[in-house]
Amino acid sequence: MNETVTLALPSKGRLKEQSIGVLRAAGYDVREPEDARQYRARVEGTEGLEIAFLSASEIARELGAGTVDLGVTGEDLVRESLPAWDEKVSIEARLGFGRADVIVAVPDCWFDVRTMADLDDVAAHFRAGHGRRLRIATKYWRLTQDFFSQRHGIQVYRIVESLGATEGAPAAGSADVIVDITSTGSTLRANDLRVLDDGIILESEACLVANRTALAGAKGERMRQIAASVLFA
Numbered sequence: 475m476n477e478t479v480t481l482a483l484p485s486k487g488r489l490k491e492q493s494i495g496v497l498r499a500a501g502y503d504v505r506e507p508e509d510a511r512q513y514r515a516r517v518e519g520t521e522g523l524e525i526a527f528l529s530a531s532e533i534a535r536e537l538g539a540g541t542v543d544l545g546v547t548g549e550d551l552v553r554e555s556l557p558a559w560d561e562k563v564s565i566e567a568r569l570g571f572g573r574a575d576v577i578v579a580v581p582d583c584w585f586d587v588r589t590m591a592d593l594d595d596v597a598a599h600f601r602a603g604h605g606r607r608l609r610i611a612t613k614y615w616r617l618t619q620d621f622f623s624q625r626h627g628i629q630v631y632r633i634v635e636s637l638g639a640t641e642g643a644p645a646a647g648s649a650d651v652i653v654d655i656t657s658t659g660s661t662l663r664a665n666d667l668r669v670l671d672d673g674i675i676l677e678s679e680a681c682l683v684a685n686r687t688a689l690a691g692a693k694g695e696r697m698r699q700i701a702a703s704v705l706f707a
């Protein structure tokens with residue numbers, strides 16, 4: 475049986491450098507592949523650990539599928555990509571970088587709309603007054619549905635898929651409100667949008683995540699060892 479643990483790290487993007495940094499601080503000398511097209515690497519001086527370089531969103535999906543055992547990715551991507559995420563994976567360590575909030579934001583000029591309850595009223599008025607549903611621009615389908623329908627009991631809305639420039643959707647007229655990620659808040663301000671008082675869906679950060687099946691199997695002890703050295707680095 476192959477008991478090599480596969481650990482996925484972001485191959486690009488905003489989480490890449492700090493992910494490699496965390497592993498190095500934990501004593502794993504991860505060498506980036508010289509050829510950027512190569513996506514597997516070994517760790518100098520460590521047996522039984524293989525690194526897979528993937529994008530942050532792929533890492534969330536592969537952790538769910540069990541094709542990698544451990545991975546560093548954003549909590550938002552884990553919750554968004556995997557139905558019943560906590561049955562498939564577990565968060566072993568929160569890493570303190572890649573922080574961003576998934577939020578509900580409305581146009582600044584909606585003066586009376588401060589809370590999700592206010593937005594529920596707006597949604598009802600939209601249907602009665604305009605004969606159409608409130609439109610929410612987002613790429614976070616699952617998080618939006620959970621927050622609106624399950625958490626706040628709001629049922630009358632329509633999600634408009636947005637894969638980029640989500641904050642521009644209300645001004646462009648393609649949506650009324652948005653669900654997106656914010657860190658400094660400057661993109662929201664530049665687009666005259668405001669986060670609802672109770673509109674924080676998730677405070678996300680980069681996490682070390684484990685596939686639960688692998689954790690329960692022969693590789694489990696080795697995985698826990700790696701997670702502990704990351705946690706206490």
Ligand SMILES: Nc1ncnc2c1ncn2[C@@H]1O[C@H](COP(=O)(O)OP(=O)(O)OP(=O)(O)O)[C@@H](O)[C@H]1O
Pocket residue numbers: 486487488489529530531532547548549550551572573574655656657658678679
């Ligand atoms: N300002 C920010 N904007 C977007 N994501 C951020 C920000 N700050 C931290 N993050 C986090 O970074 C992660 C996304 O990183 P990145 O865009 O590199 O990944 P990706 O979705 O795999 O990339 P791509 O869309 O190119 O495939 C998410 O977990 C997100 O929460």
Ligand SMILES: O=P(O)(O)OC[C@H]1O[C@H](OP(=O)(O)OP(=O)(O)O)[C@H](O)[C@@H]1O
Pocket residue numbers: 638639641654655656657658659660661662
């Ligand atoms: O609160 P802020 O600091 O303004 O950050 C939030 C913005 O940053 C990200 O976009 P980015 O332009 O980085 O590109 P991306 O969506 O392709 O990741 C994200 O999608 C938001 O639009």
